[in-house]
Amino acid sequence: MSALTTHPTAEPTGVRALAKRLSLHLDTLPTAAAVVIFIGMIVYGEAAYGRIVQFNTLSNLLINNAHLVILTVGLTFVILTGGIDLSVGAVIAFSSVAGVMLMNAGWNPWLAMLLMVLIGTAFGAASGVLVQYFHVQPFIATLAMMFLGRGLASILSTVPERLADDSPLRSLGTQIEIYDGPKVDDIVITPGVIIAAIVVAAAFFVLHRTRTGRTVYAIGGSEQSAALMGLPVAATKMWVYIISGTLSGLAAVVYTARLGSAQNITGIGWELDAIAATVIGGTLLTGGAGFVLGSVVGALVLGLMNVLITRDGGIPPEATTIITGGILLVFVLLQRAVLARRRE
Amino acid sequence: MPESLPIVEMAGISISFPGVKALDAVGLRLFPGEVHTLMGENGAGKSTLIKALTGVYKIDEGEIRIAGEPRRLSGTADAQSAGISTVYQEVNLCANLTIGENVMLGHEVRGAAGINWRATHRAAGATLEKLGLGHLNPKQPLATLPLAVQQLVAISRSMVAKCKVLILDEPTSSLDANEVEQLFTVMRGLRDQGVAILFVSHFLDQVYAISDRLTVLRNGRFEGEYRTHELDRAQLISKMIGKDIAALKSLGAKASRRARPDAEPLYSAKGISRKGAIDEVDIDLHRGEVVGLAGLLGSGRTELARLIYGADRPDTGEVTMNGEKAEISTPAKALARRIAFSSENRRDEGIVRDLSVRENLVLAVQARRGWARPLPRREQDAIVEKYMSALGVRPADPERPVRLLSGGNQQKVLLGRWLATEPDILILDEPTRGIDVGAKAEIQEYVSVLADEGLSVLFISSEIEEVVRQSDRIIVLKDHRKIAELEGGQGVSAESIVTVIAEDGLGDPSADAAVREEVTT
Numbered sequence: 134m135s136a137l138t139t140h141p142t143a144e145p146t147g148v149r150a151l152a153k154r155l156s157l158h159l160d161t162l163p164t165a166a167a168v169v170i171f172i173g174m175i176v177y178g179e180a181a182y183g184r185i186v187q188f189n190t191l192s193n194l195l196i197n198n199a200h201l202v203i204l205t206v207g208l209t210f211v212i213l214t215g216g217i218d219l220s221v222g223a224v225i226a227f228s229s230v231a232g233v234m235l236m237n238a239g240w241n242p243w244l245a246m247l248l249m250v251l252i253g254t255a256f257g258a259a260s261g262v263l264v265q266y267f268h269v270q271p272f273i274a275t276l277a278m279m280f281l282g283r284g285l286a287s288i289l290s291t292v293p294e295r296l297a298d299d300s301p302l303r304s305l306g307t308q309i310e311i312y313d314g315p316k317v318d319d320i321v322i323t324p325g326v327i328i329a330a331i332v333v334a335a336a337f338f339v340l341h342r343t344r345t346g347r348t349v350y351a352i353g354g355s356e357q358s359a360a361l362m363g364l365p366v367a368a369t370k371m372w373v374y375i376i377s378g379t380l381s382g383l384a385a386v387v388y389t390a391r392l393g394s395a396q397n398i399t400g401i402g403w404e405l406d407a408i409a410a411t412v413i414g415g416t417l418l419t420g421g422a423g424f425v426l427g428s429v430v431g432a433l434v435l436g437l438m439n440v441l442i443t444r445d446g447g448i449p450p451e452a453t454t455i456i457t458g459g460i461l462l463v464f465v466l467l468q469r470a471v472l473a474r475r476r477e
Numbered sequence: 478m479p480e481s482l483p484i485v486e487m488a489g490i491s492i493s494f495p496g497v498k499a500l501d502a503v504g505l506r507l508f509p510g511e512v513h514t515l516m517g518e519n520g521a522g523k524s525t526l527i528k529a530l531t532g533v534y535k536i537d538e539g540e541i542r543i544a545g546e547p548r549r550l551s552g553t554a555d556a557q558s559a560g561i562s563t564v565y566q567e568v569n570l571c572a573n574l575t576i577g578e579n580v581m582l583g584h585e586v587r588g589a590a591g592i593n594w595r596a597t598h599r600a601a602g603a604t605l606e607k608l609g610l611g612h613l614n615p616k617q618p619l620a621t622l623p624l625a626v627q628q629l630v631a632i633s634r635s636m637v638a639k640c641k642v643l644i645l646d647e648p649t650s651s652l653d654a655n656e657v658e659q660l661f662t663v664m665r666g667l668r669d670q671g672v673a674i675l676f677v678s679h680f681l682d683q684v685y686a687i688s689d690r691l692t693v694l695r696n697g698r699f700e701g702e703y704r705t706h707e708l709d710r711a712q713l714i715s716k717m718i719g720k721d722i723a724a725l726k727s728l729g730a731k732a733s734r735r736a737r738p739d740a741e742p743l744y745s746a747k748g749i750s751r752k753g754a755i756d757e758v759d760i761d762l763h764r765g766e767v768v769g770l771a772g773l774l775g776s777g778r779t780e781l782a783r784l785i786y787g788a789d790r791p792d793t794g795e796v797t798m799n800g801e802k803a804e805i806s807t808p809a810k811a812l813a814r815r816i817a818f819s820s821e822n823r824r825d826e827g828i829v830r831d832l833s834v835r836e837n838l839v840l841a842v843q844a845r846r847g848w849a850r851p852l853p854r855r856e857q858d859a860i861v862e863k864y865m866s867a868l869g870v871r872p873a874d875p876e877r878p879v880r881l882l883s884g885g886n887q888q889k890v891l892l893g894r895w896l897a898t899e900p901d902i903l904i905l906d907e908p909t910r911g912i913d914v915g916a917k918a919e920i921q922e923y924v925s926v927l928a929d930e931g932l933s934v935l936f937i938s939s940e941i942e943e944v945v946r947q948s949d950r951i952i953v954l955k956d957h958r959k960i961a962e963l964e965g966g967q968g969v970s971a972e973s974i975v976t977v978i979a980e981d982g983l984g985d986p987s988a989d990a991a992v993r994e995e996v997t998t
Binding site: 160338341342343344347348350351353354355357358359360361362363364365421422 | 553554556557563565569570571572573574578582583585587590591592618634638
């Protein structure tokens, strides 16, 4: 009764075997494609502009995109259930402006940081209640939260709020040199990058190694079936919005620590960046399929694209969004093809 | 089989919905190691009773005892912890996950580092093997399996939940004979392990092949509980439709029938079929003739009608109209060939509740003209006046929203809507269901008038005596097959049709051999 006996009798060989393996793991295809594109971009960048495959470029890529990675992880949870969270960018604005103002007003900085995270939690909980108990469409519920967050941030302040130079929050943005390379080619990380890495690892564990995580996938597959299987659908849906909100609050801390200031217009459109990164990373917008590691790759693809465009110099910055849109379109089409195969 | 104590005992269960008493003092007993079938026509209260047991509906009166203890369940999760699992007609699994995960979802084997996938898949494999599904690879995506096997995976899932009571709500409606046999093998295995199985099906052969005990419901009332071998098919059908055999004999015999009209059929289909809906059927429709479709619920009546109308695309077969080949693959093509279809689902596929009587009446005519050419008010009024008086729609106010009319009058408006398109063939699916006696008689009479005027009518009703009374020719369907075609008139009665249905498959070697084998053993 070992697992082996349940395998098909004869393993096919060669190309057939590969095709069979692929058909068993068809939903990993978009994520694999994201990895291929990421590597392709690095190779192209190195060949065309040079100085891409070196420690400081890659370190900066991680440092500058740590907040986006955290956001993307949160959105991956929501999108896996088939929902969406549009409020994350506005939550960052409100959370960071509120946090910096409280610190400047003399609050204990660590307490203020905790509050920044909890602001995100509160927004997520509100979205979850609207979606689960008032049956509001996730799009509309989180759109309302987005306007609320942006409005609250603007009420607090409409000018950049600068963090005091000696604020402990800045310590989260300190660059720590791990390896001293030749010239400036060092391996550098910040506590923000470490936080992002921990978030990714924790999310991976929750999604793949806990029942709550599997319920997230089941809800994305069919919410009705999940309920009829006796899974805790209501609680899990609340959780994904709370996770997304909390991680937005955490992303606000990481971003503010790096930048040293906060403003009410921070984070406009970041929800769309995060959604794009999630989709590029292979998560289906309809839910039920995707990987948090894929989303990380998706976020890095977007970050690397910005680096390449800056290096090129010839591409106008305005074209960035067009290129992002183009990549997104390619991935969505790829996913449709995969879905069509799966239905067969 | 020794008479043990029932694991589930429901007594005097009553449930009311606004305006309807869905269940009236109904009882049900499930015994370990027995397959118990719940029988009844549509609306008899089968699903309501199941939902009362699993706690989806709150019961107004009555008592549920599980293993002797009075209990009130509060929903699926609660029912599962009480050992009651349900497998529904539609497969309720997650197609995006693997087979093994679907089996184990919510019961994954966990270790220090979270879910232990190796052990989880092994446990899933062991469970599948117990049900004779050892050949499945638990790591394979569920979506790669045919629907029937998915249904079996759903059953394995309830094994993981350690269920003592398994409810199978019409699990066979979309399965073919071999798949049904596979399901039955699994069911027998579980029964022999002492699981109490509650089975719901409309297929008589299947019911007699698998069940040990029957409970019959009719109109929300308890008709009786029987050992399967104590009740023959004709008796069972008469219990379900509520007429005793003698009454069936006298009822519904049609006094006269129309002289057979022109020999050339207006519509003729040869061997049309659709997988999972209906096996190959030949059907001819003539001008000035009412053809009735008789059969129990789930026999394929509506499926055949939808095929003729093009609402579903036939897989095989050939259709000729007026002698020339016709392809009717969409409702628009059917309408263009003057075939109209009035759905049995009056509320969802029929009337538009918030539009007025006038707007509902002209809807089909307007649809055929296209939105760019609105029907002039004068023509609208002409249509409205003609059909409101011909059909006797009451109250005679064309501007009243249709939702304020009674069911019978809504049905008349629907009939008028299709007649306004001046069809040659009119398909009426359950035109008299759930309407009062007066309106019913009026509609029946009007159908006869239409046929006398040269219309070809296909008449579907679950009341067999009504079909007998209306029809010049009757096509009898059973288990998605045409089993007989009878000329109406003297000699055909509701009882003779019931006999045809009951006896089919008993003496005929070609029908579902695998299933029947079980009847004889």
